[in-house]
Amino acid sequence: MNKRQFFVLACLVIGVIALSRCGNRKAGGADPRGETFAAANTCANCHQAIVASYAATAHAHTSAPASAATVKGSFTSPDNVFHFPNGNEVKMEREDSILYQAAYQNGTLQQKQPFDIAVGSGRKAQTFLSWRNGRYFQLPISYFVPAASWANSPGFPADHPKFDRVIPSTCFGCHSSAVKVKEVQEGMGLKEVFEKREMIAGIDCQRCHGPAAAHVNFHTAHPEEKAAKNIARIDTIPNLRKLDMCALCHSGLKPFQKSPFRFQPGDALAEYLLPTVPFPRKPAEMDVHGNQHQLLVASRCFIQSKTMNCSSCHNPHTTERDLQMFAQRCISCHEQDTHKKTKLSAEARQQDCINCHMPALPSSAITLLANGQTNPTPDSIRTHLIAVYEDAAQSILAKLPRGK
Structure with a gap:
């Protein structure tokens, strides 16, 4: 390992x-x-x-x-x-x-x-x-x-x-x-x-x-000056460079050619990580860090968007665990009508985008043998490959109220 x-x-x-x-x-x-x-x-x-x-x-x-x-x-x-x-x-x-x-x-x-x-x-x-x-x-x-x-x-x-x-x-x-x-x-x-x-x-x-x-x-x-001076303005950084900021630590285990401590906002990730064979973009092959970056950029949501990045869904300044809140962020870009064929109620269609399209899956790299166990338990990591997962969807659909 x-x-x-x-x-x-x-x-x-x-x-x-x-x-x-x-x-x-x-x-x-x-x-x-x-x-x-x-x-x-x-x-x-x-x-x-x-x-x-x-x-x-x-x-x-x-x-x-x-x-x-x-x-x-x-x-x-x-x-x-x-x-x-x-x-x-x-x-x-x-x-x-x-x-x-x-x-x-x-x-x-x-x-x-x-x-x-x-x-x-x-x-x-x-x-x-x-x-x-x-x-x-x-x-x-x-x-x-x-x-x-x-x-x-x-x-x-x-x-x-x-x-x-x-x-x-x-x-x-x-x-x-x-x-x-x-x-x-x-x-x-x-x-x-x-x-x-x-x-x-x-x-x-x-x-x-x-x-x-x-x-x-x-x-x-100059306490009267409200415009930020002498600091990186994240909102002015190109979108791919914003992704690189997160990908430095959320793109799996890769060899560094420069210390990650030297990374500055706006730097290109390629300047820090040595080139490697592209990681397989399959959720079942996630590594210890989940390769969130690679899985996200392989998603249709990302491919079809010109502005999507990590902060489109995550506010890094606060703890966010409410999946329904994340679902609302999905709905801000996606038409709810696409789910009418499921015969779910309008309320149900707004509740569980995440568990259907980004389910938590067992890690193949991180397993822990707890005290008294004979078989290790895998850690679960929420995949960032946004897609349709039939097994997860069927399980969730069975629990949600139906509509017209």
Whole structure:
């Protein structure tokens, strides 16, 4: 399994996404990314409502320093134990404020490593990283929300705990806003060396809008100016470049030729990802991230539209889970009359576009072996190949009221 694939277990608290006011403090300098970046809390000075709503999103919670507040799952016996065969088990243990995964064989301690980073918003799952000797390693046990259970981490051996999967900086490129890492010579190659917990957790405003120090400084000095200055205007970016902004992290696992941290609004995705064989555009072949970008652009909705992009359906500044609300966005472009042959009522035709045309399907790449199970459970990912799915449609039609 590709070493980036663990990250579907898709992510946790942004630390301080910034609700405190910092009106007179000069932006930049406080941000570890450099002087061109504004201090995180300055965004709330003018955009308090957006900052507050964004702080609850999965993007904002995609990673966090591990703690009792950010790690899901029980640390109390007997629910803190994951059982492997042959007397192997991993216990989730707490010593003061530090959390550990401790591996035992027939009751004898074999290895014990701390939780350092939690990855995953906690809506579906979480996985965890442990730092030692300048490297991050994925811990063997993750947490699977649908089963409310600790689970063997995806792609890990099913018969014993594994503590040596190295996690590279490219993983942080889609699951944090910055990480402190340097390359050092090791033999004939280079090795990445991380500073422990030195990161900006979650996806913050400047990952999508670009460095904002000049923007904040200008508007602090000119509060009467309402037109945005010195910041990327997303509404002026060409449509394909808007798609590239999301596709950087939502186009599956691809090799990077440039660090994703360097991506700026308006950049072309091709400048960052190495060319690969096109991914099969079949929903059953979705990878860990769902290849949402490739599946969307293969859809008739996209092909027949000149303006459709991710934000046509998604507001990235807030959490949206209401499928009927998404259905209304479908109806804004589609005639309801096309469904009259189903003999559904007008009300029913407005209710479930998503489950019919974008059903949640089992992932073939991400499966988790929950505690006590003998067969792994696949994670479910909503396909972004908008199409007619006969099985899903028939199941939903059977439950909806009929009309004339």
